[in-house]
Amino acid sequence: MASLWARVQTISDSSTSVLTRNLTTLNEEKTGDTPCTTGENVILWVMTRAIETLRLSQLLPAIRDEFDLVPDIRNVDASGHVHPMSDVLMAGLAMMLVQDPSLLEFQNRLEERRRGNNLRTIFGVSKIPKESQFRRVLDPADPSIIQNAFSACVQRLQKTRLWSEYRVLNGRYPVLFDGFEFFRSNKQGCDHCLEFHHRDGRVDYAHQVLAATLAHPTAKRPIPLMLEEIRREDGTQKQDCEFNAARRLIPNLVKQHCHLDLIFVGDGLYSKVPMVNLIIDTGSSYILVAKPTDHVALEENLASLRLCDGVKRLEFTTDKGKRRVYEWVYDVELNGSSSLVTNWFSIAEFAPSGKIIYRNSWITDLKPCKSNIEELVEVGRHRWQIEDQVFDILKNHGYHLEHRFGHGKQHLAFIFIILNFLAYMLHQLIALSDRLFQAAMEKIGTKHKLWDDIRVLLNHFVWGSWDALLEHILDYRDDTGFESG
Ligand SMILES: [Zn+2]
Secondary structure, three states: OHHHHHHHHOOOOOOHHHHHHHHHHHHHHHHOOOOOOOHHHHHHHHHHHHHHOOOHHHHHHHHHHHHOOOOOOOOOOOOOOOOOHHHHHHHHHHHHHHOOOOHHHHHHHHHHHHOOOHHHHOOOOOOOOOHHHHHHHHOOOOHHHHOHHHHHHHHHHHOOHHHHHHOEOOOEEEEEEEEEEEEEEOOOOOOOOEEEEOOOOOEEEEEEEEEEEEOOOOOOOOEEEEEEEEOOOOOOOOOOOHHHHHHHHHHHHHHHOOOOOEEEEEOHHHOOHHHHHHHHHOOOEEEEEOOHHHOHHHHHHHHHHHHOOOOEEEEEEOOOOOEEEEEEEEEEEOOOOOOOEEEEEEEEEEOOOOOEEEEEEEEEOOOOOOOOHHHHHHHHHHHHHHHHHHHHHHHHOOOOOOOOOOOOOOOHHHHHHHHHHHHHHHHHHHHHHOHHHHHHHHHHOOHHHHHHHHHHHHHHOOOOOHHHHHHHHOOOOOOOOOOOO
């Protein structure tokens, strides 16, 4: 332990004052269990307590409660049926959270050496599954019930002051939705693999997912809400597609968050009459990219409106000399063969030289005007967040999104993706709200280095709790908080 302590001591400590301030606040909160009597202080106290529910030590039991509800459809008489479903799911989530595919192996070794392991003390896993058991248990599990863990965490976020930071356009919440592929091979993995036939006779087999993510244009922490697998159904040759997945996902998501005014923000694939009607039917709003090349009839209508000054316009030059031109119209027909009318808006941005640097256009049911056109464009324009801040990070920055954890015959591959997204959500939430984690980030310097340290500490010592581990990194205690008895 002494050498560990010496190593932790050498960790850069360039932000001592910030750290001290955070810990002082934390200590005050820990002892301040009684709310003050004035109204404002009571509200402050309630919000502070709500933020506390977003700490990892609070979120993990909440997720486990959801996992406890996932039915175990294995034959109870089957040999080796000793691991509860929630144990296996929590072990999988731990692996994704720590971003270490060998975590289970390490924890089994710790158990042998120290009669304890971190999967039990931190994640509440009573028995660590072996790799083969792990896959056998997860493959037949119901992905939709596992996903209830997303809303359990989002409901906690909604009770905090952080929730208002995701609000746009008079109290609405923007949901970005987009698809990605996480498996492609020339060998078929399972009966549900999508098939892509090439002209030369080759066939690619793939798995794809549609993801819905809550993301404010200026907030740095997108929160995944729901995933929908794009897959072939049992016993059919019929291919699935992203558009059909959206038809399934949107009503389910609205049902789950029926008290929220959602705006679905999507790319040009979705600016079609059936999708617009579906979103309207759920009582939600939409901001969907409408490329001129995809909407010939709409462009003709806009051209006619321009001739009679029917297009409203706002134009100004920014502090940096960029000229922005916003345009919008109301109740224009989306195509020539449907009675669907929609609102339309666009932006064109020019460099000081006059060269165009950005242009885009969207359709929406919201009513553009001078006071909201900039915000509408911001929301539509930041659809890229789901690609840059979610998919790219999950694929290329430690989450091993495309790592072949296992394919299975039913749902295994998709369940690993769900656990990966849950881990990503937990990372977002604790970075927003877990003061110990934030203080540890301040001390270590970067998220990457902090997780490196956490992995080392988890692989060599048994910790009494997640907080004990962080407090140790923070020089707050010199034991592990684990009573080995
Ligand atoms: Zn497959």
